[in-house]
Amino acid sequence: xxxxxxxxxxxxxxxxxxxxxxxxxxxxxxxxxxxxxxxxxxxxxxxxxxxxxxxxxxxxxxxxxxxxxxxxxxxxxxxxxxxxxxxxxxxxxxxxxxxxxxxxxxxxxxxxxxxxxxxxxxxxxxxxxxxxxxxxxxxxxxxxxxxxxxxxxxxxxxxxxxxxxxxxxxxxxxxxxxxxxxxxxxxxxxxxxxxxxxxxxxxxxxxxxxxxxxxxxxxxxxxxxxxxxxxxxxxxxxxxxxxxxxxxxxxxxxxxxxxxxxxxxxxxxxxxxxxxxxxxxxxxxxxxxxxxxxxxxxxxxxxxxxxxxxxxxxxxxxxxxxxxxxxxxxxxxxxxxxxxxxxxxxxxxxxxxxxxxxxxxxxxxxxxxxxxxxxxxxxxxxxxxxxxxxxxxxxxxxxxxxxxxxxxxxxxxxx
Numbered sequence: 001x002x003x004x005x006x007x008x009x010x011x012x013x014x015x016x017x018x019x020x021x022x023x024x025x026x027x028x029x030x031x032x033x034x035x036x037x038x039x040x041x042x043x044x045x046x047x048x049x050x051x052x053x054x055x056x057x058x059x060x061x062x063x064x065x066x067x068x069x070x071x072x073x074x075x076x077x078x079x080x081x082x083x084x085x086x087x088x089x090x091x092x093x094x095x096x097x098x099x100x101x102x103x104x105x106x107x108x109x110x111x112x113x114x115x116x117x118x119x120x121x122x123x124x125x126x127x128x129x130x131x132x133x134x135x136x137x138x139x140x141x142x143x144x145x146x147x148x149x150x151x152x153x154x155x156x157x158x159x160x161x162x163x164x165x166x167x168x169x170x171x172x173x174x175x176x177x178x179x180x181x182x183x184x185x186x187x188x189x190x191x192x193x194x195x196x197x198x199x200x201x202x203x204x205x206x207x208x209x210x211x212x213x214x215x216x217x218x219x220x221x222x223x224x225x226x227x228x229x230x231x232x233x234x235x236x237x238x239x240x241x242x243x244x245x246x247x248x249x250x251x252x253x254x255x256x257x258x259x260x261x262x263x264x265x266x267x268x269x270x271x272x273x274x275x276x277x278x279x280x281x282x283x284x285x286x287x288x289x290x291x292x293x294x295x296x297x298x299x300x301x302x303x304x305x306x307x308x309x310x311x312x313x314x315x316x317x318x319x320x321x322x323x324x325x326x327x328x329x330x331x332x333x334x335x336x337x338x339x340x341x342x343x344x345x346x347x348x349x350x351x352x353x354x355x356x357x358x359x360x361x362x363x364x365x366x367x368x369x370x371x372x373x374x375x376x377x378x379x380x381x382x383x384x385x386x387x388x389x390x391x392x393x394x395x396x397x398x399x400x401x402x403x404x405x406x407x408x409x410x411x412x413x414x415x
Contacts, residue, residue: 022155025147028200029156030163032099032140035196036106036133037167038174042189043110045175045272047126048254049182049265054119060255060385064378066123067251070130075372077102077134085139093206095146098139103197106132107190114186129190136193143204155295158287161342165283172276179254179269231411235348238411241404242308242341244373246334248397251377252385260390261324275328279335286339300348305408307341312401319394348411 047066051059085098109129116122141160148156171189178185249256253275257268290303314333317326384392 019147019149022148022159025143025204026156026159028204029140029143029159030166031196032143032200033160033163034167034170035103035193036136036140037164038171038192039106039110039129039190040133041168041171041276042175042178042185043113043126043129043171044251045172045254046178046182046185046189047113047122048252049179050113050122050186052254052258052265053182060252060382062119063252064382066126067378069123069127071372073127074130074134077131077136078138081135082138082142085135085142092201095139095142096201096204096206098135099197099200102132102135102139103193104132105129106136107194110190111187114183136197140200143200147204155292157294157342157344158290158292161287161339161345162284164342165280165287165338169276169280172279173273175276176269176273179272180266234407234411238304238308238404238408239345240372241400241407242311244377245308245311245397245400245404246338247373247377248381248393248400249330250334251381255385256327256390260322261327271324275331278328278331279338282332282335283339283342286336287342290340290344294344300344300351301408301411303340303344304348305405307337308401308404308408310340311337312398312405315394315398315401319391319398322391 044067048059048063051062051066055062081098081102085094088094088097090097106129109125109132112125113122113129116125144156144160174185174189178188253272254265254268257263257271258265263271294300294303311333314330314337317329320326380396381393384396
């Protein structure tokens with residue numbers, strides 16, 4: 001079954017926006033994803049390092065609370081920020097004001113985490129950082145349905161996915177460099193997102209939309225309604241289960257190496273840098289290949305549904321013989337998985353949008369499928385580690401990955 005008419009309309013630039021050549025907008029989709037992935041990835045690990053310095057005995061509990069609070073504010077940012085972005089009228093269009101504002105909020109908050117000595121302030125500032133990141137990602141994602149033609153969405157998704165993967169790799173390397181000096185790292189890493197916002201605001205075409213018609217304004221008010229499309233919510237569930245499967249393990253990555261495998265913090269920092277580099281290199285290859293193949297075949301589910309199964313396969317060696325070697329095999333599987341998934345996931349999400357006039361809001365709702373696992377993973381993962389050990393976490397992750405693949409196959413409006 002081919003992509004249906006409503007899905008195709010959701011992937012065509014809406015009225016008031018202009019089609020932009022993929023060769024022009026693609027690099028800025030890459031920059032936008034890279035710009036938040038670097039501080040997002042580095043910040044999470046550096047926060048774990050800081051927590052182990054502040055409260056060695058209660059570090060897991062501390063990170064669980066901070067990460068859960070941050071995931072909640074990030075989810076709020078994706079929905080509220082996306083909705084406000086859809087309704088914004090300004091001389092520089094809908095998106096640029098929110099990209100600029102959210103990047104500045106996020107950068108200041110993460111830098112503040114490195115400057116404070118208060119645990120309460122640390123939690124609040126990290127929550128504000130995640131609020132900014134949630135708003136940023138919802139607004140950035142809307143650039144695809146705003147400006148990219150339907151038949152090129154897969155390749156646009158590849159640009160975005162590659163940017164995220166490069167950012168994740170660079171963030172992991174920076175986390176490894178600063179792992180023994182987390183405060184300096186938290187102050188240094190977040191400013192890339194501000195630079196990314198400025199570049200997108202300057203170089204991605206926008207139009208003055210202050211003269212929006214009354215009919216268009218009423219349409220935006222109707223956009224407050226919750227989407228009712230079944231395929232929309234299946235896509236949401238598939239993303240939630242897949243991201244949760246990964247975060248169940250990576251949420252406590254530093255502690256996995258120090259407490260489970262017995263490495264020192266310094267050695268663990270080096271391993272994290274190597275592991276994230278491995279993920280980045282393998283993902284870069286599969287991102288490009290999967291995005292191009294998805295567009296040529298006009299198939300999305302085989303890629304997005306197959307990726308969780310590959311992740312599940314990568315978990316088997318860790319379960320059978322936990323060691324540094326099998327952990328690296330797992331991260332190799334993560335690299336191949338993320339490359340395939342991220343290259344096509346954005347295209348699938350755009351295809352199931354019920355209404356192009358509420359693209360940022362709906363993509364924001366779908367983004368909760370990425371942020372909500374950040375609430376669930378530290379709580380459930382922390383409880384499992386504390387009671388049954390890390391092995392149970394790996395088993396749970398495998399089950400979640402298989403469930404994600406099953407859910408994706410249930411989407412009927414695309415193939």
